[in-house]
Amino acid sequence: MTTTTRSQFGDFLRSRRKKLRPADVGLNDGQRRRTPGLRREEVAQLADIGVDWYVRLEQGRAVSPSEATLDALARALRLDKAEAAHLRALAHRNEPRAFVRESVPPTIARVVASLDLPAYVTGRRWDILVCNEAASDLLGFDRLAARDRNIMIYMFIEPEARRLFGASWSDEARRMIALFRTNHDLYAGDPAFVELVERLRSGSDEFARWWMAHDVRSGASGQKVFAHAQHGTQRYEYATFQANDDPALKLAIYTPVDGEVSQETVN
Structure with a gap:
């Protein structure tokens, strides 16, 4: 170690x-x-x-x-x-190489862009490396500044995430912390991870408090419910996949649950 x-x-x-x-x-x-x-x-x-x-x-x-x-x-x-x-x-962790933001192979980027379902690719630090139009429409990733395109920044710093997840935001945010922790602890001393965690701590009281619990969990598929401003209440199943080109790359795909997507506008 x-x-x-x-x-x-x-x-x-x-x-x-x-x-x-x-x-x-x-x-x-x-x-x-x-x-x-x-x-x-x-x-x-x-x-x-x-x-x-x-x-x-x-x-x-x-x-x-x-x-x-x-x-x-x-x-x-x-x-x-x-x-x-x-x-x-x-x-079992030995000295890791310094973190370098990943790049997505063009073939994978084209696959993501071609999907009608919301899809995006993240790296080890959960930076949002590629997302398609459907993901931007649902999650608003395209409105994030380049330095803010990170799942944890989106969830804890950006107001859009709290509006979108509504009453489920707290549970989803705590789940994300526990998932992210399994990555973070293997790179905890790396400046890129240190900078991210310090920004989250200073920008979110909830993150600072829940981070101290040191909870971890493994990734899994599941469901998310969104209160979308234009499209109403939407329920999606989600699943993630590792890329053979680079196991650090993770593809997330969201599939609407049959009968659970409302087209009524949320007030």
Whole structure:
């Protein structure tokens, strides 16, 4: 692990430890606790590792946990599949190359442009690299300044996203933070990621507060409901795909749900 990744590894362990209650893992609460969550000694006991060793991991010290230790920590902290995968990704991360904004191959760009369905391509930092007319009409990406064409900036800084998602904005925003975190932690020390997170923190109180939770989750398909100013309430299914040309590129496609698209104008 790099120094930055070790820090993220330790922060993640700490965040999961603080989320657990003694009763969650079969321990007696006993004396009143000054801080929420399990104690470090309790996690070490549950994982059957030394307290000193666990403290070094949480402090981001230069230690290398084995696969058996990672498995034990995942069980002790009751990590779900996405959280356990994130823990292992951080543990195995070597020095990454400096982030460079990706470029979309012309063939992929032409495919996206040819689609009638809303579609766009993002990179590792969730920059919006290419979007088609249908995506611009639905999401308003074409109205963003060049430096603002990023999914996280759009969601937390641009007023358009709050209007479009309406009552579902909070749930969708928290879901996006947890998804983005799995990318961010692997590049946490890179200036491009640092600049993005600092801008989000200063521009959105919700982002600053939810970011501290250090939640992670894996990507999945699903549905989104939009309150579009011109086209009314619209429900879409969405799915994402990685590009063979560059696995960092992710194609998102939105498909209207049958019978769930209203043409009435939203007031």
